[in-house]
Amino acid sequence: MRARVFVTLKPSVFDPQGTTVTEALHSLGYNAVKDVRQGKYFELEIDAASPEEARRIVGEAAGKLLANPVIESYRIEIEERVAV
Amino acid sequence: MKFAVVVFPGSNCDHDAYHVAKDVLGADAAFVWHKDTTLAGADVVVLPGGFAHGDYLRTGAIARFSPVMQEVKKFAAAGGPVIGICNGFQVLTEAGLLPGAMLRNRSLQYQCEHVYVKVEQTDTPFTLACRPGQVLRIPIAHGEGNYYAEPDAIERLEKNRQVIFRYTDAAGVATENANPNGSLNNIAGLCNEARNVVGLMPHPERACELGLGSADGLILFESVVKAVSEGAFASVRK
Numbered sequence: 001m002r003a004r005v006f007v008t009l010k011p012s013v014f015d016p017q018g019t020t021v022t023e024a025l026h027s028l029g030y031n032a033v034k035d036v037r038q039g040k041y042f043e044l045e046i047d048a049a050s051p052e053e054a055r056r057i058v059g060e061a062a063g064k065l066l067a068n069p070v071i072e073s074y075r076i077e078i079e080e081r082v083a084v
Numbered sequence: 085m086k087f088a089v090v091v092f093p094g095s096n097c098d099h100d101a102y103h104v105a106k107d108v109l110g111a112d113a114a115f116v117w118h119k120d121t122t123l124a125g126a127d128v129v130v131l132p133g134g135f136a137h138g139d140y141l142r143t144g145a146i147a148r149f150s151p152v153m154q155e156v157k158k159f160a161a162a163g164g165p166v167i168g169i170c171n172g173f174q175v176l177t178e179a180g181l182l183p184g185a186m187l188r189n190r191s192l193q194y195q196c197e198h199v200y201v202k203v204e205q206t207d208t209p210f211t212l213a214c215r216p217g218q219v220l221r222i223p224i225a226h227g228e229g230n231y232y233a234e235p236d237a238i239e240r241l242e243k244n245r246q247v248i249f250r251y252t253d254a255a256g257v258a259t260e261n262a263n264p265n266g267s268l269n270n271i272a273g274l275c276n277e278a279r280n281v282v283g284l285m286p287h288p289e290r291a292c293e294l295g296l297g298s299a300d301g302l303i304l305f306e307s308v309v310k311a312v313s314e315g316a317f318a319s320v321r322k
Contacts, residue, residue: 016190016192017192068142
């Protein structure tokens with residue numbers, strides 16, 4: 001099974017990189033872009049019996065290591081591999 | 085009197101800290117590899133600056149799980165004096181030994197310069213020889229030193245007098261201009277509630293000899309020598 005984990009800074013946390021990217025996009029003329037928040041993306045291959053188990057394992061891993069709960073939050077997607 | 089200097093893969097200020105302990109202070113010192121499971125019977129533990137584990141994922145995020153950190157946690161829980169300098173400070177926050185976290189510098193630049201920091205509290209093992217309000221001129225060198233914690237956590241830190249060092253101007257005033265990285269409340273260093281674990285972004289170990297431009301950092305090391313020699317932490321020795 002494959003899991004995708006999206007880690008982003010909490011809304012209350014200032015993101016200097018995102019702000020700089022926003023400014024760069026504005027200088028390119030993309031004034032429709034109002035804000036950019038930069039984050040991290042992980043793909044994990046999981047050996048689990050069920051999507052629920054995979055979600056539990058990945059949730060633990062994200063809370064312990066992939067994200068720092070002081071400044072970041074995370075979102076998990078589980079993709080079940082369909083047998084061909 | 086013995087200093088343990090923890091060496092992670094990627095530490096690069098370990099020799100500076102060792103040199104200060106051994107050659108400048110004349111104390112005993114030992115390097116402790118991150119996979120070691122003892123602290124070499126040391127009285128003081130130094131987590132040095134550098135880029136532990138390449139700063140992969142987040143600064144300090146991988147180092148936190150190094151085997152030696154279990155020993156550092158035990159040593160700290162028993163009241164032993166621990167100092168984390170720069171990357172060592174980042175490791176301490178990731179390990180939960182100090183509150184908060186580091187964000188990318190507000191400037192997005194790696195800031196490498198001498199700054200002024202004011203000693204806010206002198207009741208820690210690393211500041212007890214300082215005058216209250218003493219201003220030290222010591223260098224910083226970091227890309228991620230922008231200290232962040234939730235507003236209520238910041239309030240708690242201030243109320244408990246856990247902010248130990250603050251970025252100021254030469255006169256000791258915490259101005260916006262004197263803040264090199266965007267840290268909340270100009271926080272440059274802090275301690276835990278028990279006050280024996282101290283972390284700071286500036287590098288006192290790089291400012292212990294006049295030939296290096298400043299010897300203002302030496303007082304942190306002299307403080308802990310005094311603290312240990314006065315027997316405050318004798319029971320911790322392993």
